[in-house]
Amino acid sequence: MKILTAAQTREADAYTIKAEGISSADLMERAAKAFTTWFENKFQPTKEVLVFCGPGNNGGDGLVVARLLHQRNYPVRVFTVGASEKASSDFKTNLKLLPDELKHFHIEEANQVPDLNEDLNVIDALFGTGLNRPVTGIFADVIEKLNSSAACITSIDIPSGLFSDSQTPYEGAIIKADYTISFELPKLAFLLPQHEEYIGEWHVIPIGLSEQFISETETNLYYTTYRDIHYKLKPRKKFSHKGTFGHTLLLCGGFGKMGAAVLAARACLRSGVGLLTLQVPSAGYTVLQTAVPEAMTLADKSRKHLSELPQDINKYNAIGVGPGLGTERITKTAIGQLLATSSHPLIIDADAINLIGSSDKLKAQLPKNRVIFTPHPKEFERLVGKSNNDYDRLRDMLEFCAEYGCYVVLKGSNTAIGTPEGKLYFNSTGNAGMATGGTGDVLTGIITALVAQHYTLEDACLLGVYVHGLAGDLASSKVGDIAMTASDVIDHLPQAFLHLQQSS
Numbered sequence: 194m195k196i197l198t199a200a201q202t203r204e205a206d207a208y209t210i211k212a213e214g215i216s217s218a219d220l221m222e223r224a225a226k227a228f229t230t231w232f233e234n235k236f237q238p239t240k241e242v243l244v245f246c247g248p249g250n251n252g253g254d255g256l257v258v259a260r261l262l263h264q265r266n267y268p269v270r271v272f273t274v275g276a277s278e279k280a281s282s283d284f285k286t287n288l289k290l291l292p293d294e295l296k297h298f299h300i301e302e303a304n305q306v307p308d309l310n311e312d313l314n315v316i317d318a319l320f321g322t323g324l325n326r327p328v329t330g331i332f333a334d335v336i337e338k339l340n341s342s343a344a345c346i347t348s349i350d351i352p353s354g355l356f357s358d359s360q361t362p363y364e365g366a367i368i369k370a371d372y373t374i375s376f377e378l379p380k381l382a383f384l385l386p387q388h389e390e391y392i393g394e395w396h397v398i399p400i401g402l403s404e405q406f407i408s409e410t411e412t413n414l415y416y417t418t419y420r421d422i423h424y425k426l427k428p429r430k431k432f433s434h435k436g437t438f439g440h441t442l443l444l445c446g447g448f449g450k451m452g453a454a455v456l457a458a459r460a461c462l463r464s465g466v467g468l469l470t471l472q473v474p475s476a477g478y479t480v481l482q483t484a485v486p487e488a489m490t491l492a493d494k495s496r497k498h499l500s501e502l503p504q505d506i507n508k509y510n511a512i513g514v515g516p517g518l519g520t521e522r523i524t525k526t527a528i529g530q531l532l533a534t535s536s537h538p539l540i541i542d543a544d545a546i547n548l549i550g551s552s553d554k555l556k557a558q559l560p561k562n563r564v565i566f567t568p569h570p571k572e573f574e575r576l577v578g579k580s581n582n583d584y585d586r587l588r589d590m591l592e593f594c595a596e597y598g599c600y601v602v603l604k605g606s607n608t609a610i611g612t613p614e615g616k617l618y619f620n621s622t623g624n625a626g627m628a629t630g631g632t633g634d635v636l637t638g639i640i641t642a643l644v645a646q647h648y649t650l651e652d653a654c655l656l657g658v659y660v661h662g663l664a665g666d667l668a669s670s671k672v673g674d675i676a677m678t679a680s681d682v683i684d685h686l687p688q689a690f691l692h693l694q695q696s697s
């Protein structure tokens with residue numbers, strides 16, 4: 194699914210209006226109806242609904258929603274804020290359409306905002322995608338009052354005051370919504386961790402914007418959903434054999450961290466790889482042979498650390514390196530050799546990222562278009578550097594991908610995947626239960642297995658991250674997100690792949 198900017202969304206609105214021969218008020222009515230249906234499914238008409246409307250079309254949406262909820266027997270009060278002479282024409286039209294019995298107040302000072310308690314539902318329709326500067330003055334005072342109340346806040350399209358696709362200036366007030374209901378497509382702002390307290394739980398509802406316009410509009414931003422992913426899964430052909438699905442090498446594990454190698458290996462095997470070889474420090478040899486009997490294990494000459502590469506490194510068609518390795522000097526040397534000698538794709542995680550991140554020499558050795566990095570935010574900082582905010586971080590990530598010709602999978606809620614061509618994908622699966630030790634090792638195993646099966650690096654990242662999150666979601670529905678472990682994620686990989694396969 195594409196993510197469009199506020200400007201592109203405005204164009205999509207205008208295009209749809211023209212193409213369908215409808216008025217902008219008709220489109221507003223359609224959007225407000227879709228919002229009202231969501232609201233009705235979520236909230237009973239037992240609590241009073243207070244709708245706060247700004248002067249633009251977001252406020253216009255609020256007015257239509259108020260009218261529709263009133264028709265459906267919700268107790269509603271409307272509050273308008275801002276100079277009426279500046280109001281948009283669709284706002285003015287819909288203000289006139291409010292029935293007389295629906296209570297309407299105009300707010301000029303913040304003390305006119307009524308006391309708000311948890312027995313009220315607030316709908317925030319102050320500003321949408323037309324916001325063009327930070328919110329201050331009376332609007333900020335109203336936002337402050339709403340934020341400090343215990344009422345449940347649902348924002349129409351976007352929390353008022355939040356910029357959709359660029360950094361909101363720090364002086365601007367922003368609604369802290371419990372729910373955000375966005376029209377047609379998600380907004381970039383929803384996917385950034387720094388906005389968690391503003392967005393709340395978000396949903397996208399279709400309002401019938403032109404599919405043709407959206408498909409023809411260029412963007413480098415995508416939100417990957419089931420529809421974008423399931424068809425990428427390749428069927429296994431009848432006459433295939435284990436060689437068809439690749440031979441993977443995992444260079445993982447260290448003294449006290451053999452579990453990382455076990456998790457990566459088990460995940461790799463559960464992701465369809467043909468053959469798996471691991472090389473682990475010799476102290477881990479028995480552990481791996483026992484815990485993962487399907488894999489072949491090579492013992493490093495060092496007892497505790499990775500210190501050498503296996504012979505014939507180029508017989509493996511994908512190599513995953515990093516989980517549990519540690520950052521010993523000898524390991525760094527081995528990684529340098531790996532970068533210099535391997536001719537197949539490398540999936541680089543954990544301590545291998547830390548080692549490369551701290552060495553300009555190793556960075557300079559990175560082969561182009563053959564590397565996937567899978568950092569968590571701290572590892573990302575070591576690799577790419579610190580950023581001031583999430584927008585800068587995404588920009589820095591894409592610059593890094595372009596400079597080194599690599600893919601970066603920045604793990605987190607809505608894991609972000611950057612490509613050398615400058616595309617940015619945000620994942621839609623996964624949950625907070627996955628924020629636990631070992632889930633990253635699992636992801637390394639999955640992506641390495643997919644690369645070995647000849648998926649493109651981009652598809653391996655997209656599919657791997659999606660299926661990892663899906664397995665996490667399935668695990669969470671079984672064991673809950675508190676008790677969930679990385680092993681639970683592996684245990685649900687079969688179901689996750691089946692889910693993608695069955696409907697593909």
Ligand SMILES: NC(=O)C1=CN([C@@H]2O[C@H](COP(=O)(O)OP(=O)(O)OC[C@H]3O[C@@H](n4cnc5c(N)ncnc54)[C@H](OP(=O)(O)O)[C@@H]3O)[C@@H](O)[C@H]2O)[C@@H](O)CC1
Nearest residue numbers: 206221224249250251320321322323324325326327328350
């Ligand atoms: N287009 C369509 O057909 C459809 C659009 N839809 C809906 O419209 C929304 C976008 O509507 P919009 O473009 O009218 O912008 P909106 O966010 O309401 O605000 C603009 C107003 O605010 C003002 N203003 C801006 N910043 C300000 C600030 N910081 N502080 C104070 N004032 C500020 C600005 O005035 P200015 O002072 O800049 O002249 C202007 O008056 C979109 O999110 C969706 O909900 C749906 O109904 C589907 C159909």
Ligand SMILES: [K+]
Nearest residue numbers: 320349351353
């Ligand atoms: K809003």
